[in-house]
Amino acid sequence: MQKRRLGNSDLDITVLGVGAWAMGGGDWKFSWGPQNDSDSVAAIHAALDAGINWIDTAPVYGLGHAEEVVGRAVKDLSLKPLLFTKCARVWNERREIGRSLKRDSIIRECEASLRRLQADVIDLYQIHWPEPDEDIEEGWEACARLKEQGKVRWIGTSNFSVSQLERAWKLAPVTSLQPPYNLLVRGIEQEQLPWCQAHGVGVLAYSPMRSGLLTGKMTKERIAAMPADDHRQRVPDFQEPRLSRNLEFVELLRGIGAKHGCSAGEVAIAWTIRNPSITATIVGMRNAAQAKGVLGAATLSLTNEDIAAIEGFDFRY
Ligand SMILES: NC(=O)c1ccc[n+]([C@@H]2O[C@H](COP(=O)([O-])OP(=O)(O)OC[C@H]3O[C@@H](n4cnc5c(N)ncnc54)[C@H](OP(=O)(O)O)[C@@H]3O)[C@@H](O)[C@H]2O)c1
DSSP states (O other), X not given: OOEEEOTTSSOEEESEEEEOSGGGOSSSTTOBSOOOHHHHHHHHHHHHHTTOOEEXXXXXXXXXXXXXXXXXXXXXXXXXXXXEEEESEEEOTTOOEEEOOOHHHHHHHHHHHHHHHXXXXXXXXXXXXOOSGGGHHHHHHHHHHHHHTTSEEEEEEESOOHHHHHHHHHHSOOOEEEOBOBTTBOGXXXXXXXXXXXXXXXXXXEOTTTTTTTXXXXXXXXXXXXXXXXXGGGSGGGSTTHHHHHHHHHHHHHHHHHHHTXXXXXHHHHHHHTSTTOOEEEEXXXXXXXXXXXXXXXXXXXXHHHHHHHHTSOOOO
């Protein structure tokens, strides 16, 4: 699979990476409903077998569970993938999620992630959310310190605005930004992408299929029947009046995909990585079949006609 250099790092990463959010399983605030761990491990193995060379996870995904599953999946592999995780979302014994960019908290978080991932080093350590805003400098300095100590190899950001990126940049080089980017969420095109390109900062686009909405497999019936702990039901794009328009748009993607022997979801993913400011995209997958079902995106070349059809869609509702 095609690889690209991530920002100022020495990491050559495949254009698709494995996203482990849903692998965190059920029963927490931002869960995707129940998830079978064996399916998660099979998804990771299928992705790696197909040449994908990195996994993105976070401590908060399943309150430690996704990192444990990733650790278990890669433990005995002779060729290990690059491991990217995050900090700054913490939780208490009542499983309530909080935010912290305090130095001591980040150091504790890093140790816990290394233990759960069963790793000696984290390849990319990212501040998950720039919150609380006033502690960004303290958090970023803590990340830079962990890099100096060799606990993490490179440090990056996620969900940062340009002014927040600039504050971090003054203290230590930023390897990457991890923002949302897909056909329905394009806010970073105005400011973050030009800034990252100008500063040589890598971009890992998350939710390329709008968290499953653009796969071609999502229906109104499925959403209505989602388990109570699937947080996507609360997301406006999964609700009316946007939902009908979004599913109509998926039909356009399905038609484009059919011409290339690909699914609507693969068209959506391919669209994100054709943008030269995007280094790679993080694709969520819950089983081996889903992992295999997104691979076509890595080689799909959308035509000018495809792009014109996409840009011509009337997104009003
Ligand atoms: N930094 C952040 O704040 C942040 C935020 C969001 C995401 N992320 C990262 O980005 C990753 C990816 O984002 P995402 O998980 O939101 O979304 P995504 O890649 O847009 O969608 C993934 C979901 O689509 C469905 N799917 C995947 N492959 C499929 C296939 N072949 N056929 C049919 N359905 C398929 C699965 O859900 P269903 O089967 O349940 O429909 C899967 O969980 C996350 O795992 C995480 O690592 C980071």
